[in-house]
Amino acid sequence: MVSVERLESEPAEPGGPIARVLPMLTVPHLDREFDYLVTPEQAEHALPGTRVRVRFHGRLVDAFIWERRADTDHTGRLGRLERVISAEPVLTAEVRRLVEAVAARYAGSRADVLRLAIPPRHARVEREAVELPEAPVLEPVNPAGWQRYPAGGAYLAALEEGRAARAVWQVLPGDSWTDRFAEAAVAAIRAGRTALAIVPDQRDVDALSRAATARIDESAVVALSAGLGPATRYRRWLSVLRGGARLVIGTRSAVFAPLPELGLVMVWDDGDDSLAEPRAPYPHAREVAMLRAHLSGCAALIGGHARTAEAHALVNAGWAHDVVASRTVVRAAAPRVVALDDSGYADERDAAARTARLPAVALQSARTALAAGAPVLVQVPRRGYVPSLACGRCRTIARCRHCTGPLSLPERGGAAVCRWCGRVDPALRCGRCGSDSVRAVVIGARRTAEELGRAFPGTPVITSAGDTIVDRTDDGPALVIATPGAEPRTPNGYGAGLLLDSWALLGRQDLRAAEDTLRRWMAAAALVRDRDAGGVVTVVAESSIPTVQALIRWDPVGHADAELGTRAEVGLPPAVHIATVDGDVESVTALLEQARLPDGAEPLGPVPLPPGVRRPAGIGDESAVIRMLVRVGRDHGLALAAALRDSIGVLSARGSHRPVRVQIDPLHIG
Incomplete structure (x- = not known):
């Protein structure tokens, strides 16, 4: 140990003899920096941002050097x-x-x-020799694709000039979002900057990588995702850190990629749940990307077929511009959308319509497309055979006797299985009325494939769902049964699209049910040919539902505006900020009593932890878990987070209560 008084006698070191470090500890009350002395032998390598090991309370822990200093405010001895x-x-x-x-x-x-933000270290990878590629020479971007949108050409020009232009972009049906994203990246790179693209899953990473490497040298494009092995991921991440990438494409954690001279941050399909981090502190990649654009002063782009209320709030606030095609262009590009109520299937004269659970009109559109040699897309909400069951008499949802999870049929003739705990229930009986009859609440992709196969004998049936996702399919006649997000692409688009079991999406007790349903529908309908080419999308739902009307009119902006207005009326994000606090009664109560909540903060609850939500770490099944909500206005979000963060630290230091889980603006409030 070394006293502070001796610092003046130590030889001069680059950046000062003191390293202020942040230990990688799990306890919240120790989320602060600590000063340590840097020896002359360590001075050359102990630079800000490097990993070090320090002795903390008698044990060795990993840490990051936050800064090097010439002095310290610590009055005791330094280790x-x-x-x-x-x-x-x-x-x-x-x-x-x-x-x-x-x-x-x-x-x-x-x-x-x-x-x-930072992947685990691999020493062998760090020692590998690195050859940085030369800066790519890129051809000017052809602006024709962006000029289909009135503000698109101006946005592309702003990127080429290196300006911090920010936009929310509604993709036209049939347009290639990967091509437009790649063009935007090229524009930013030609301005001497780098670009970052965040997408929901590996399939999107691969698609955007193909489009990008067609315009940018492959050595300057780095793909980062969780599917890579630890060594490969760290190798690619290091190449970004060392300046070997001009464009990074990745899933949610790639939003922290250490790109130098960042000029553009792009997020595709920000309504996808995959962009929400399931680990503490539960950040959303869209919010992190927009924070990064703000802090770095760079351009930003949020793109999608639909629009979230959060993205629309950025436009309403003036932080981002609208990039939307005119109504004339939208009508020409979109397929014809028809809404049909699903009541009365049994009254259809067509036996095939009863078999396939489709109105005869929808069945006829599929037949017409198949006869013309085009594939037909059928979107179903769930994979599996019968993923949800209910009592055949009183319609009560069938639930597991052990954990109350929903029961499903994984295959024809099999026993019911709980989707939460996996237990088998060979003798179903309704807990409410005692009936042993059951009915399907939702029909899965495999069961739908069986039914449609019988309705269209001789037609190939392709299923894309779960672990068996088909990326692309040919143009020939075929029935493609897919769950949302797993729809294969075709060279010339589908001749028809059928959107089934719409009430299973719209009827969910979820804040984002309508928004998410429209997003899934539009993603599938965008793969169907335009109306002039005969493309028809049939959604089995009542046409009077606002979400169905938004699909028929192809108006995601209007739907997002109405959604944002509704949330403002009832006090839900993004019109306000809401924190959820989960834990046992004593811990939650103590946390909120300790917190200095901002003026106007409105506590709501408590309520039992919503079904299906995992329990906070450290709380066993024997303890009751509650949820409290705290709501504040838009201007007090940081103050709310700071108050809860400080209170968590105080309770952590006391050690008298169990940990609680705090989430700010979670996707699903319950």
Whole structure:
């Protein structure tokens, strides 16, 4: 140990003899920096952003150097850094600022955010020789694709000039979002900057990578996703850190990629649940991307067939511009959408219509498309055989006797299985009326494929769902049964689209049910040919439902505007900020009593933890878990997060209560 008085006698070191470090600890009350002495032997490599090991309360822990200083405000004796784990400065100044902003926004600890932002180290990979590619020479972007949108050409020009233009873009049916994203990236790179694209899953990563490498040298494009092995992912991440990438494409954690001179951040399909991080502090990739654009002063682009209320709020606030095609262009590009009520299938004269659970009109549109040699897309909400069951007499949902989870039939003739705990129930009996008869609440993709196969004998049936996703299919006549997000692409589009079991999507007790349903419908309908080419989309739902009307008119902006207005009326995000606090009664009560909530904060609850929501860590099945909500206005979101963050730290230091889980603006409030 070394006293502060001796610092003046130590030899001069680059950046000062003191390292202020952030230990990677799991306890919230220790989310702060600590000062350690850097020895002369360590001085060259112990730079800001490097990984080090320090002795903390008698044990060795990993840490990051936050900064090097010439002085310290610590009045006692300073310990030395145990060792520098790696001289690689993996935490850049820009990413450090982003980590601090994300922790403040989501009431989390910086150590938790760092675990999301920086992948685990692989020493062998760090020692590999690195050859940085030369800056790619790119051809000018053809603006024709963007000029289909009135503001699109101006947005592309702004990127080429290096300006921080921000936009929310509604993709036309039939347009290639991957091509437009790649063109936007090229425009930013030609301006001497780098670009970052965040997409929901590996399928989107692959599609955008193909479009990007057709315009940018492959060595300058890096794809980051969880599916890569640890060594491969770290190797690619290091190439980004060392300046070997001009464009990074990845899933949600790639939003922290250490790109230098960032000029553009893009997010595709921000309504997808995959962009919400399931680990503390539960950030959403869209929010992190927009925070990064704000902190870095770079351009931003949110694209999708539909629009979320959060993206629309950015436009309403003036933070982003609208990039939307004119109504004339939309009508010409969109397929014809027909809504048909699903009542009265049994009255249809066509036996095939009864077999396939489709009105005869929808069946006829499918037959017409198949006769013309085009494939037909059928979207069903769930994969499996019969993923949800109910009592055949009183319609009560069939639930597991052990955990109350929903029961399903995984295959024809099989016994009912719980979707939560996996237990088999060979003798179903309704707990409400005692009946042993059951009915299907939702028909899965495999059962639908069986029924349609009987209605269209001799027609190939392709199923794309779950672990068997088909990426592309040919143009020939075929029935393609797919769950949302698993729809295969075809070279010339589908001749018809059928959207089944719409009430299973719209009828969910969820804040985002209507928004998410329209997003799934539009993603599927956008794959169908335009109306002039005979493309027809049939949605089995009542035409009077506002979400169905938005699909018929192809008006995602109007739907998002109405959704945002409705949420403002009832006090739901993004019109307000809401924090959910989950834990046992004593811990939740103590947390909120300790927190200095901002003026106007409105506590709501408590209520039991919603069904299907996992319990907070450290709380066994024997304890009751409640949920409290705290609602504040838009201007007090950071103050709410700070109050809860401080209160979590106080209770953590006391050690008298069990941990609680705090989420700011979660996707599903319950």
